Every structure is written in C-alpha cells, then in structure tokens.
Amino acid sequence: MSEETKMYEKLLKRVNTLLIMAGCHFDETDAKRTVIQRFSSRRYFCFNMVMLTIHLICDFTWLALEYKRASLIELTYFIPCVTLSLLACTKSYLLVKNGEHVIDLIKSTKILQAISGRFELRTKTERESNKSVTILTAFMNFNLVLYILGYILFAIGPLILTGVLYKSSGKLVMQIPFVAWYPFDETDIRYWPIAYFHQLWAGFFDASSVHGSDSFYSLSCVFLQIQFKTLQYDIEQIIPEETNINTPEFYKSFRKRFMLIVMRHQELIRCVNVLEVIYSKSNLCIIAVSSIVICISAFNFTTSDDIIWRTIFLGFFIMWLLQVFSLCYYSNLISLSSTEVSNAIYNSYWYKANAEVMKDLLFVLRRGQKPCKLTAWGYSDLNLAVFSKIVSTSWSYFALLQTMYSE
Template sequence: MSDRTILKAKTEIYTSLRMITLCMKCLGLSFEDAKTITTYVIQKMKLLLCVSAVCYHVFSDIVYIGLTLSDSPRVQDVVPLFHPFGYSILSIAKGFALWYKRDEFKQLINELAVIWPDPQFDKDAQTIKENALTALHITHQWYSGVNIIGVAFYCVTPIGIYVYDLLLGREAEIGFVWFSWYPCDKRKPLAHILIYLFEVFIGQTCVCVMVSTDLLFSGMASHISMLLRMLQQRLENIGSTEQTDEEMYKDIIGNIKLHQRLIRYCNDLSETFSPSFLVNVVLSSINICCVVFVIVLLDPLIDGSNKLYLSSALMQIGILCWYGDLIIHANADVAVAAYNSRWYRTNPRCRRALLFLIQRAQKPIAFTAMGFTDISLTTYTSILTTSYSYFALAYTMYNKNLK
C-alpha cells in the first residue's frame, strides 16, 4: 500500500475511534506524542490527578467497608457498598492497561491501517465497510450515552434527595455521591463542597476510563470482524471468474496470508486486554448482583441512578462478550466461505491451499481472560447466572436478618 493510502486508512480508523481519543484526553492520555512541552506537562498533570483521585477513592472505599463490617455486619448495610467499589477497582485495572499498553495499542492501529481495505475497486467491500462503521458508531454513541447519563444521575442524586425532603417538610441535608471515608469532618460547609466536587470528579474519571478501554476493544474487534467478512466474500468468489491457474493460486495464497495476519492481530489484541478481561469477568457478577439487590430491596429513592448503573454494567460486559463472540463466528465462517467457493473448478494445487485455509479457520480464534475463559456470549450467560446465584444468597441472608 502507498503512504497516501495508509494515511487515508489511519484517518478512517481514528475517526471511528474519536470518542475514545476524546475520553483519553480527559485522562491525560494520547496515542500521539505531545508536540510541545506545555502539552506534555498538562497531560502528565491530568494523568497524575486522575490516578491519585481514583486510587484514594478505592482506599477510602476499603476503609468505609471495613468500618461498616466492624460496626454493623448486616447484609443490607454491606452489599450497597460493593458495586461502587467494584466499579472503581475495574477502572483502575482498565486504566492501568490503557496506560501501560498505549504503545502497543498505537502499533496495532498502525498495523491495522496497512491491511485496511481500499474498496474503490470493490463496491461490495465498500458496502461491508460502511455498514460496519455505521453499526460501530451507533454502538459507541449508545454506550457512551448510558455511562455518562448514569454517572450524572449519581452525581445529582444527593441534591435530588435533598430537594425531595424539603418538599415533604422533612429535615434535609445534602449527602454525598459515594460511600467513602475522609480524614476530616465532612459536615463543615467548605469540606462538604470540596468533597462533593471531588466525588463528581471521581465519577467522571471512572467513566472516561471505562468508555476509553471498552470502546477501544469494541472498535478494534469490529474492524477485525469487518476484514474477516471481506475475506469471506473474496473466498466465495474463488473460481467464479476467468483466471489462469497461476492467478487463482496467487489469489488463494494472498487470502491465506491475510487470514494469518488477522489471526496474529487478534492474538496481539487479546494479549493486551487479557488482564483487564480477567478483572472484568470476576467483578461483573458481583457488581450486577449488588446493584440488583439495592434496586429490588433497599433504596427506592435512588432507583433511577442504580438502574442506569445496572444498564451500564450489563452493557459494559455485554459489549465485550458480543464482539468477542463476533470474532469467533467470523473466523469460523471463513472456513464455510472457502468450502462454498467453486473450488471444484480449481486445480489440485489450489485445492490443497484451500484445504489448509479451511483447517486453520476451523481452529477457533478467541479473546481470553488470561486463559481462564473465552470472552463470548456463553461467558456473558455464565456471568448473569452467577450474579443471580449471588443475589439469591444475599436475599436469603437479608430475610434472615429481618426475622
């Protein structure tokens, strides 16, 4: 590919990832090197502030949970503390992966640009690309919207409860966004305002981390899936055009090389995300269980924010499993496409090459959580089932405490 074509491909890829780059800027991260000293210093200060805030939030959550357990270890007092804590832990894990692996992500984007399709000579490929990019754009918009609206509801919930109590003539006091411990008197007016603003900042930071990492993975996986579908189309057309045996063989070899590059690309992407996937799979069941427990049994006044949290939690792990499953099936369909081609019109040399491609495509490509489980819709079902089991246990303990 020419430099101009690669530059055009990079532009299209970064355009599809614009929501990710915007959220990364809020965190002080970027795939591009800072062009000036001022920009570099601002990025580092943003990153230091975000990391310090989230790390303190996790520490304060741990202290608050410990104090609650020592004072009142009832399930209805402890369970509501775990899903905000789990969300913060997940943010740290994903934020660390995003920061530590940012050079690898940049390299993956550059490699993707090299194999990015230039469909000016192929209208069917253009249609596949346009449909894939449109679907990805809609998915990213919905995911970002739910997460941003969810954290906004959490941030304004204390004010909403305060106004509600005033309207009912009750004694009202503005609370806080999160259950956290602070080494100062939170009831003092200035401390109250500063802590409230600090917790709003924490919520915004965590959402930026989640949106950046999840949309980065879904965007990359969507592009890989798109390229696999284009490969399927090319394979199905083998033998349907007038080509010499040598031209047909070269075409098959080109498809095999493209398939091998996509496999390697998937493996590299899986390796960069694998640790955060493991944390995600472990914590998602707990987070979903705890927020459902709160919605069903405890706090009707903040149902709106908790329901949005539940929606974002389900979407968050769901989007990862969906795109992981998409890759598994897209690779398997490569073998089907090769078999559905007019291979019977080819010579034995071409048939052997196609057989090699079919055998390799029948070996699954899957993103894994450090090798413990594949990221697929089957895993999503397992997470939901585990969440229900945890909820049933918590509900039983809650009923016992009421007796």
C-alpha cells in the first residue's frame, strides 16, 4: 500500500466516524442496494431525520404564529439556525440516496492510487501531495474545533440566558437553543427538558452531518487533484530525453504506456463527474442562501449588545464563510489541476516524436484543455470567483441593513 493510499484511508476513516454519528455512514453494500434498501438499513439515520423534521415543523410553526410579534434579533436568529438544519437534512439525504456513487468514488480513487503507485518514486509529486494533505488535515481540524465550540455554546447559551433573566427579574423562565413552538410551555421547567434535549439532538445531527459531508467533499477533491498531478508527471516523462524514439520498438512501448495514461485520465474525469452527481444539488442550496446567512450573521454580530448573542452570530458567520470558501476552493483545485494535464504535453519531449506519436499526444492535449468542473447543479461553476461574488453580495446586503437599521 502506497503512502498516499495510507493517508487516504486514514482521513476516510475519520470522515466516516463523523458520518456514523449522523447515521449516514459509508457502506460497501450500498453499491448493490436500491434507494429504499439503503434508507431501511440505516434505522438510526431515519430516526434522526424524523427528529429533525419535527424540529423544523416546530420552527416554522413558531414563525407562522409569532412573526408579527417577534423581535428583529429573534427573526434574524431564526434564519441561520433553520437554514443549517435544512442544509443538514439535504446533505445527509443526498449522501445516502447516492450511496452507490459514494462507494464507486471511493473504490475508483483507491484503484487510481494503486495504479499510480506502481511507477518510480516521484519526489516532486510526493512533496506536493504531502503539502496538500497537510493543508486539508489542518482545515478539517480547524472546522472540527469550530463545530465543537459552536455546539458547546449552543448547548450552554440558553442556560446562561436563563440565569441572566432570573437574576434581573427574579423569575425562572427557561430558554431553549432554537426559537420554536411546542404544544406545551417550553419555558416551564417541568416540560423544558423535552424541548431542550430534542433541540440538542437536532443540533448534534446538524453539526455531524454537515461537517462529515463537507469533509468527504474536500477529501475527494484533494486526492483527485493529487492523481491529476501524478498523471501530469507521467505524461511529462512518457518520451525519454535520450532515446531513439523513431523506432517500432519504442512506439510499441509508448502505445502501451500511453493507453494506460488515457485510461487513467478518463477514469479521473469520470470520478469528478461522480462527485458532481453526489454534491451538485446540495452545492446549489449552499450557494443560494449563503449571501443572506452571512449578511444576517454579520449584521447581528455588529448590532447586538448581548455578548452571548454576539458570540453565537460570530460562530455562524465564520462557519458559513468557511463552508462556502472550502466548497469553491477545492472545486477550483480540481478545475486547475485538470487543465494542467494539457500543459504536461507541452513540457514533454513531444517535438522529438514522429507524426503518429504527436497525433496521440494531441488527443490528450485537446481533452485536457477542457476543465473538469464541479457546479451548483449546473446553475454556476464553483470557483474562487464565485466565492468573491458571494462575499461581495453579502457585503452589499449588510451595508443596506446597516443603513435601514440606523435610520
């Protein structure tokens, strides 16, 4: 097993641990199951989805009943919380629904790693691979710490608010993490634990499913990018510098290596398309709501006088900003590395070859000039330009809200 495969297995196991907590973990038998069989085999996941659905019903019922009397901070707190829950529901559902594609992607990535590992040691590509994996690991660790701290604050925030209200008014009015309606008085200490632990459960499912799904997306992008880099190196070395290449023996050897490179290139393109199938719909959901959620979180952070509320909204702001950035950044890596395959042809000794070899290389060059893309369900390509546009739009909304609020 190559070093790259070991790193992939290690990080994949870590991602699967997060998804096990939500119930939408990887299962090799999904490749032979129908959609109904995949869901029925995950009873814990179905239970979580039922709990989350009840939670969302309570949230939207509160909005329908209280939106006229609710304060601005309650309404703006409602939006990012519910959006996160809807996103968790969408991501986890699509991950289970596309279970056969997930297993296909994992197996294909491992096969590509095994094929590329047969060649000689590549100091340059291994150094770049280690750097990419190090950055990915650091990013995953930072996100995990952010989610853990956010969940702890989510859990203890209502308790602190309860204590503050009791100290100021002398009345014990219990608080819950989300604003929601229940068929009982959730502020009564006799019934409060039901609502409180129900919302803690929903929050835990939100955090584990969103972070786990995003981590698998980033992991897949990084290791597909590494395979594109390895493919580039092999293309650059396909024509030796000091060999009589215009001989039948060389052409026979060349064709054998060339066909293997073409097959690897085609498989990499297919893997990117599989990743697109798994994530394109959830990507559209994120792109559609990110500007509003980032804007509202920033607005509440700057206008709220309560340190607890400000900390909560700061967490939402950083979390959403990082989520959109990782989505666009890793997609951008795939696009760049896929188009660099054509550059590898230019960097090879193609000018020493005969017309037949040049014709074969031109075939790969023309295909490599067409980038592999990850999109928001075809609505928009995902790259750093899209991230810049989202941040710019969020700033415009934020400036408008600030102006309206000050007036």
